[in-house]
Amino acid sequence: MTALWQRQPVGIVGLGLMGGSLGLDLQARGATVRAFVHREEAAERARQRALAGEVSTDPAVLRDCGLVVLALPLDRLLAPDPGLLAALPPAAVVTDVGSVKAPVLAVWEPLLGGRFVAGHPMAGTAQAGVEAGLRGLFQGRPWVATPGDATDAEALAAVRGLAEAVGAHWLTCLAADHDRAVALISHLPVLVSAALLQTADRAGAALPQLVRALASSGFADTSRVGGGNPELGALMARSNREAVLGALAAYRQEIDALEARVEARDWDGLQTELAACARMRPEFL
Amino acid sequence: MTALWQRQPVGIVGLGLMGGSLGLDLQARGATVRAFVHREEAAERARQRALAGEVSTDPAVLRDCGLVVLALPLDRLLAPDPGLLAALPPAAVVTDVGSVKAPVLAVWEPLLGGRFVAGHPMAGTAQAGVEAGLRGLFQGRPWVATPGDATDAEALAAVRGLAEAVGAHWLTCLAADHDRAVALISHLPVLVSAALLQTADRAGAALPQLVRALASSGFADTSRVGGGNPELGALMARSNREAVLGALAAYRQEIDALEARVEARDWDGLQTELAACARMRPEFL
Known part of the structure; x- marks a missing residue:
């Protein structure tokens, strides 16, 4: 048929x-x-x-x-x-x-x-x-x-x-599962990446030429989606607000945990976390 | 000569x-x-x-x-x-x-x-x-x-x-300026990116196949440096601890500010911030 x-x-x-x-x-x-x-x-x-x-x-x-x-x-x-x-x-x-x-x-x-x-x-x-x-x-x-x-x-x-x-x-x-998943893997990266650009700009305001001169391919990749279409970024957050807020709350926990390890000089723990990230990332590609 | x-x-x-x-x-x-x-x-x-x-x-x-x-x-x-x-x-x-x-x-x-x-x-x-x-x-x-x-x-x-x-x-x-600059544009991206991977993995644990199936090039780029060499990542944080902690504190302010806009439904404000990111990013490339 x-x-x-x-x-x-x-x-x-x-x-x-x-x-x-x-x-x-x-x-x-x-x-x-x-x-x-x-x-x-x-x-x-x-x-x-x-x-x-x-x-x-x-x-x-x-x-x-x-x-x-x-x-x-x-x-x-x-x-x-x-x-x-x-x-x-x-x-x-x-x-x-x-x-x-x-x-x-x-x-x-x-x-x-x-x-x-x-x-x-x-x-x-x-x-x-x-x-x-x-x-x-x-x-x-x-x-x-x-x-x-x-x-x-x-x-x-x-x-x-x-x-x-x-x-x-x-x-x-399910629609709700889709929206939670895209909040994590599509909408959250936009905000994470935009905040990185803002940090480099504002926290780097004392050395603006230096931070721009030294930014390399790692910074370029991590900041790409944060420098994307602003209308689309705002519209995604608006249309998926609750899931985006949930993703941001979960993200903050992870940033806090990494910061706590740096603060406590827990270098073995930090390396273990980064090693888990390195193993996990290919699953997402 | x-x-x-x-x-x-x-x-x-x-x-x-x-x-x-x-x-x-x-x-x-x-x-x-x-x-x-x-x-x-x-x-x-x-x-x-x-x-x-x-x-x-x-x-x-x-x-x-x-x-x-x-x-x-x-x-x-x-x-x-x-x-x-x-x-x-x-x-x-x-x-x-x-x-x-x-x-x-x-x-x-x-x-x-x-x-x-x-x-x-x-x-x-x-x-x-x-x-x-x-x-x-x-x-x-x-x-x-x-x-x-x-x-x-x-x-x-x-x-x-x-x-x-x-x-x-x-x-x-100055050495101190170099170390602050690389904390912002090289070491911070590793932690920002690693926390994104951890969030997708842990907050996405209820829908592990879905988050992996839907991850696209934006997620791949934003997570690249977080999935890099774990020994190197831990060593950078260890060797540049104070500047990395300063960069993380500044980053958290930016994430908090973006989250506050989503929380408050300030879509114009969010779009203005994202537009500033889009204008700024080429300066770093």
Whole structure:
């Protein structure tokens, strides 16, 4: 049996990094892709880049789609445009790509019931916007779905088919577990890394040239995500506030424990902790 | 006038990453290089790799050297071997490559007076040992010297000539300033990053597979130095304890301030802080 994305057109709402990449990959696999974007300028550029077979600023472009992917920024996903809602085909399976899941389910499940599937492809680059989409973005990356109590099994299978068609590794979990996990491995690193930059800047204010001259690849790596997109960082903390606060509280315990070892000159204990980190890190790669 | 490293043989003590790389680069520039290493097995491999023109486990190999580079691990540098001390030529300029400077000056300046120059080439890879040395390691990297009150100007100039011969960018500062700066940009990142790994492991213990499956390139980068060499991490904290404690205290203030913004739902304030981080980070690269 063919998959839903093969039988009916796929709609994509938003053609940034996620939506554009999905459009390119799905078309390469033979899908018919129709996209709704907000601004005519983006629509024009998306047509030039052939991110979808049809690109429109009118949501009616979605009318024959069997599967619609909401590839919107999180803030717009959480406050959906009434024009978009009205244009979603009444029988279509609808999914999203947002980086937190409980708030998305809370908004969309009451609107669409079991045919809404909350999803999060864990793929990205530093780029955004209509120029960002690229082939193969999802290849080998996790695509997490967080079905709710009401989610239809068929709708879930339709989204799985789409994710696997673009080479992603499918997994499912509870929305709350997803949000706790991404707080630890995605949102916490942003804050940890930003605080490092602020410390080097402020505590290093007496020797500003020296700290900048001596910063090497270790500092560059540890500070990378803290120097990333500020809107996205603030939005993640906002959308996942409780899990982020939980992660920060847990993090502070670990920093305190390391500091206590330095304070107490417990060098063997410190080395034991660092050795555990060195053994553990490959599990996360 | 030719530089000291061109007029007389250069001695290197230890042929790990730093010593081996220096031996390769100096010989490529025409220097005569003689090396003293601890173990015959390492000496044999160093000869095969031609890290120096002469390699011996007898420190007498250093006898005609005008300039000796102590490329030893920090613990051995801070507790020098009496046999090595006795073999250092009485008129030679002696320098080191240790990653903290005040403790090194405190040990070596009383022993050698003005002809000891405390130095720190800020270059590295993840490798160590006799296989690690490579050409061009110092090219374009900072080489910091931290002269004390007693340091001879001629000795300082001799080490500068050596550093610039291998393409390093020479700078000088007070030992205490160097140690504070590296605490912020090199030692603090190790602890910040290690605490992140511990948090993901321990706070993520309820969902161990999920946190590991979802960790992406951001987590990989932020956790890299925390998963590095544990002996080196503990030794850095031990040798630079006060500056590391100062950096940790400053860091905790920054983490607390970010947490307070999340707690208070001050999303504009959080975004402003993250935007400052994004603007600031390129200054450190």
